[in-house]
Every structure is written in structure tokens, then in C-alpha cells.
Amino acid sequence: MHRILLLLSLGILHTACHTQDWPDWRGVNRDGVWESTGIVEKFDSDVIDAKWSVDIGPGYSGPTVSQGRVYVTDRLERPDQLERVLCFDEQTGKELWVHSYESDYAGVGYPAGPRASVVIHKGKAYSLGTMGPLFCFDAGTGKVLWQRDLNAEYKIDMPIWGIASTPLIVDEKLIVHVSGSQNACVVAFNKDTGEEIWRNLDDRAGYSAPILIQKNGVRVVVNWTEHSLSGLDPESGKIHWRIPWSTGSGMSISTPVLYRDHIFVSAFYSGSLLVKLGEDYTTAEKVWQREGENERNTDALHCVMNTPVIIDDFIYGVDSYGELRCLEFSNGGRVWEDLTAVKKDRWANIHFIQQDDRTWMFNEHGELLITELSPEGFKEISRAKLIEPTRKQLGRGVTWSHPAFANRHVFIRNDEHLVCADLSAK
Numbered sequence: 001m002h003r004i005l006l007l008l009s010l011g012i013l014h015t016a017c018h019t020q021d022w023p024d025w026r027g028v029n030r031d032g033v034w035e036s037t038g039i040v041e042k043f044d045s046d047v048i049d050a051k052w053s054v055d056i057g058p059g060y061s062g063p064t065v066s067q068g069r070v071y072v073t074d075r076l077e078r079p080d081q082l083e084r085v086l087c088f089d090e091q092t093g094k095e096l097w098v099h100s101y102e103s104d105y106a107g108v109g110y111p112a113g114p115r116a117s118v119v120i121h122k123g124k125a126y127s128l129g130t131m132g133p134l135f136c137f138d139a140g141t142g143k144v145l146w147q148r149d150l151n152a153e154y155k156i157d158m159p160i161w162g163i164a165s166t167p168l169i170v171d172e173k174l175i176v177h178v179s180g181s182q183n184a185c186v187v188a189f190n191k192d193t194g195e196e197i198w199r200n201l202d203d204r205a206g207y208s209a210p211i212l213i214q215k216n217g218v219r220v221v222v223n224w225t226e227h228s229l230s231g232l233d234p235e236s237g238k239i240h241w242r243i244p245w246s247t248g249s250g251m252s253i254s255t256p257v258l259y260r261d262h263i264f265v266s267a268f269y270s271g272s273l274l275v276k277l278g279e280d281y282t283t284a285e286k287v288w289q290r291e292g293e294n295e296r297n298t299d300a301l302h303c304v305m306n307t308p309v310i311i312d313d314f315i316y317g318v319d320s321y322g323e324l325r326c327l328e329f330s331n332g333g334r335v336w337e338d339l340t341a342v343k344k345d346r347w348a349n350i351h352f353i354q355q356d357d358r359t360w361m362f363n364e365h366g367e368l369l370i371t372e373l374s375p376e377g378f379k380e381i382s383r384a385k386l387i388e389p390t391r392k393q394l395g396r397g398v399t400w401s402h403p404a405f406a407n408r409h410v411f412i413r414n415d416e417h418l419v420c421a422d423l424s425a426k
Helices: 002-017 150-154
Strands: 052-055 064-066 069-076 082-089 095-102 119-121 124-128 133-138 144-149 168-170 173-180 184-190 196-200 211-215 218-224 228-232 239-244 257-259 262-267 271-277 284-290 309-311 314-318 324-328 334-338 350-355 358-363 367-374 377-385 404-406 409-413 417-422
Touching: 064 119, 064 404, 069 417, 082 124, 082 133, 095 133, 119 168, 133 150, 144 150, 150 173, 168 211, 168 218, 173 196, 184 218, 228 271, 239 284, 257 309, 309 350, 309 367, 314 350, 314 367, 324 377, 334 377
Parallel strands: none
Antiparallel strands: 052 417, 064 069, 069 082, 082 095, 119 124, 124 133, 133 144, 168 173, 173 184, 184 196, 211 218, 218 228, 228 239, 257 262, 262 271, 271 284, 309 314, 314 324, 324 334, 350 358, 358 367, 367 377, 404 409, 409 417
């Protein structure tokens, strides 16, 4: 009996170790990695049945999942212009709480809804709206613990498409791309009180989320703005390194990718940039930069919203019109191009999620793909429709939000619904 109980306990622990929440932008470490076992190898049909679906308003923000709850933001235009932060039960989709506040999208293009994901950390939920409202909630009840109006306080130099970068938590700090005046592009707030700790960079913010990297005990926050790629000290905000790079219309959208002591970024108008980091990541130098003649005649990668994935010294990403490409990491040279993963169109998008040796793709048509990527080519294992595209964000109908993969389920939204589907092996 004791042996059986021990085996059961080990089995439970084994299961727990191979499922995870998705409490932040692109997962636990902001790297688009899904660490889970017991997942389907291939879809049973060309449509994935929803476990539950709930009505929501439009928005670009991807859902996050933590401690049995799903969080997302949306926008209502009538009778008043409101942004909302919503919390649902992970198992049933039941609404647990909602917080609404007025938000007039003055001068913001593509006004479908808020952009940044809700970040969950130690029982608190942090949201950042399109015009700069910053909130800290009790994650369980929705009670507002503190809030700041960043537009009013910091005189935001508003990006064309509003404030979009998901804040980053480092220790007691909430690091936010405010795009404020007086050297306040990046500001660190106390995550428990909302008080400012430090500020730096005189750039205009883009839309890219910052990431935390570390080596030899030294931590660096990587920021990609409209005007530069930089590494800041998370404790003081000191600039360790800064590489000027104007991305054109602020098209710094995808998340910087760390790979073997390098940082890779790619923009729609400006092409691709690879940077080599120093021994403790406090220095950086440009390795290569490639840019095509224009958005149709591109070189290397001209990404829009997708964050590329780097596997075994090859870069995979989606170019400006939906061309899935493989590049050599060392120099950005093209190895192959594929036009079957997403239909060719301006800004056509795929989000990449890595699970062991498989790359899951969620394209703008609402399709989920199980694939393998290698320098030999794109291998599609299975494809199925997960959610229908909607037209609030773009006239042709798209699903541009990033999905969440948590506890053997996928969570995704369009401009009308938030959907949960079971991906566990039967």
C-alpha cells in the first residue's frame, strides 16, 4: 500500500512538473516556450472544438492564465468609450470580475482595443491601457490596489498605435515603456505601491515588450523602442549599452530574442539586426544588419507582429507579406521561403510557440498548426481552425492576438469571443 501511494504521489508530481500557467506575455519567461507533456500529436479533425467560449469586446491583447483564472482586456465604444480588464474561471469561463474605466482613444490608429497583456505576479494583476492607464489589482477579487494615469503624469509622446508594451516585473519593480517626456521612455515603478523608482531613455516607445536577460549573475533589461535597442540595469536604470536604430513609424513590435549571447530583432520597414552581447551582457556590438529596398523587396526578415524563433543556428520568422522564411543565424542569408503557413497579404501574421522539437503556429486566419522547422524546410504535421477571424482590427478579417498555452489547454480571443480548447492527448 505504501508503495502504491508513493507511486501515485510521484505520478502527481510528474504531472505537475509538466504543466504550467501562462501568467505573462509569451509565457513564463517571455520566450514563447510551452513546457508541457501529454499534448496531442495531431488534430482529429480540421476544427478544434471549444471547451468554453465567452463573449468579450474587441482588443489586441493576448490572454494570460494563472492560478485557475484567465485574464484579458477589451474595449467598448457604446454608450461610453470604456476599456475593461476581465477575469474568468479557467475551467468554465465563468466571469469572476471585471473592471471598467473611461478611455478616449484620441489620435490612436487601429483603435480596436487595448494591446498589452495582463501580467499576474504573486496574487496581483497588472494592466496597461492604450492611452496609458496603469493598474494594479488584487488578482483574485479585482480590487484596485493602486493606479496611475501615465498620460497625464508623464506627458506621453504617444506612439501612432498607442501604448502597447506589456510591463515587465523584476523583483519589486514594474518596468513600463511609458514613452514619457523628460527622459521617461522607460520607467520603473514599485510594483506594490506604484511609486516611481527610476526612469531613463529619451526615446519614443515602440510596441515591443522588454525582456530580462542575465549572465554571470548580472541582469539586464533589453528594450526595443522606436529609436534604439538598449540594455538597462534593472536596479538603477543605468544604460549599459544602446544601439541607435530608427524602425520607421515605430514598427518595433516583436519581442527581442535571446540566443547564445546574441539579441535578434526584426521590423517591418527596417529589416533585421543581430547584436552580440559581452561576457556579462553589459556591452553589445552589432554583428549584422540587413534591410531590403522596401516592404515588398525585403532582405533577411522584415517582421511585423511575429517574434521569430531561433533553433540550432537558424532563424525562422514571417516576412512583411506572410512569407515564412528560414535564415542563417551567422549572417541573415536566406535558406528557404514557404507560402503555405499563412496566406500572402500585407502584415500577414503567425505567432510561434516552441514545445520540445515541435513548433506550434497560430496564424491570422485563426488556425493552429503543429509543425517542425529545419533548414531542410517547413514540415506541417497538422492544422485545424481554432477561432474565426473578425474584422474590427482589419477589414480582411484577422486574429492578431497571441494565444496562451496553459495546463494542456489553449486560450485565444478575437474581437467577439474568448475561447478555451483542450489540447491534451486522449
